[in-house]
Amino acid sequence: MQHAARYLLICAAALGLSACMVQTGPQIPPPADPGDGAGYTQSPESAALARYYANIEARLIADGLLRADGGVADAPYTAEMLAANFERIALYDEYTLSGGRFIQRETPAQLRRWEAPVQLQAHFGASVDRLQQAEDLSILSTYARRLSRASGHPIITVPEEGNFHVLYLDRDEQRGAGDLLHRLVPGIGQETIDEIETMPRSTFCAVFAFSEHGARPVYLTAIAVIRSEHPSLLRRSCVHEEVAQGLGLPNDSARARPSIFNDDEEFSLLTPHDEALLRILYDPRLTPGLTPEAARPMVRSIAEELVGGASDAPV
Structure with a gap:
């Protein structure tokens, strides 16, 4: 398994794709009800x-x-570690566009996040039956809170x-997702499709x-793709990873622990450490557009507040 490719986040317009300009104005109607499968x-x-992912x-x-326990008992971290993890995860991109394709290449980035309220909407392909839809909606709603x-x-x-x-969506629905993607994000680039x-x-x-x-690096819309072939834990893990990354944590770090923003697969669900990253990201003392160097002093200060003071005191 290629761990580096397990999860993928592309901050499309932030990479300078003029075709990915998001149109403002009335929201598009939702796609037709796919039925009950x-x-x-x-x-x-x-x-x-489905067999591959189950295995x-x-x-x-x-x-x-x-793991789904959050790593509280055996993975302490300090304010210094939290600040360093935030910088690597929030202020670096994992992918870049080259030759019309997204390739894995870590590069410094500006701080990006949402200013408008985030409204998560689930869209189900015909491959997802009613029972599974109800479970997915419950998980997504609980996670949003x-x-x-x-x-x-x-x-x-x-x-x-x-x-x-x-x-x-399942594999066949992904392969024919172009029309849906155009409806969800008018002006979406062909590279993303x-x-x-x-x-x-x-x-x-x-x-x-x-x-x-x-414009300012403020997110206006996002699309997460969850394979409907996944068994329950991988399915939930994908939701936790992708939605959290789509809030403004685009990168992974091999040093981040306990965290889902790490390709070692140790943790499947958002951890208290990751909640602290989100708290830093949306702290009003930070603003969209900050570079790693400009954000570093305030990130360190906020991390010390969250951990409890001294930078060498683990939590």
């Missing part, structure tokens, strides 16, 4: 992917990974007119966050 026939390719989840759990408490920013789930779209429609199996899920080209 009755009569939907899973393709052999999609069935093979991966079982193997990772057997290896003591995909947790993210809002952690960040201090308004984050809710809505049945329509959302600005952060969470797509639950291609990335979603051809996502390799080593990429478990992805999120694409958009800001207006040439």
Whole structure:
């Protein structure tokens, strides 16, 4: 398994893609109700992917990974560590655009986040039956409340007119997602559509966050793609990772622990450490557009407040 490709976030307009300018004005209507999954026939390719991901989840759990306990007991961290992790995760990009394709190349970035309330809207392909839809909606709603408490920013789930779209699609639905993507993000670039429609199996899920080209780096809309072939824990892990990254934490760090923003697969769900990253990100003393160097002193100060004072005191 290619761990580096497990999760993917592209901050599209922040990379200078003029075609990804988000249009302001009335929200687009939601896609048609896909139904309850009755009569939907899973393709052999999609069935093979479901077996593949089930085997991966079982193997990772057997290896003591995909932990859901938050790492409080055995992974203490200091304010200095928290500040360093924030800088690497929030102020560096993991991917960049080259030759019409997104490639993995870590580069410094400006601080980006949402100013408008985040409205999470789930979109289900016909591959997702009613029972699974209800479970997914419950998980997304509960997670939205947790993210809002952690960040201090308004984050809710809505049945329509959302600005952060969470797509639950199988492989065949991804391959034909272009029309849906155009409706959700008018002006979306073909590079982003291609990335979603051809996502390799080593990429478990992805999120694409958009800001207006040439303007302040404030997110206006986002699209997360969750594979409907995933078993329950990987499915929930993808939701935790992609939605949190789409709030403004675009990178991963091998040093971040306990954290889901790490490709080692140790933790599957948002940890208290990650909640602290969100609290820093949405602290009003920071502003969109800050560079790593400009943000560093205030990030360190906020981290010390959150940890409890001394930079060498672990929590």
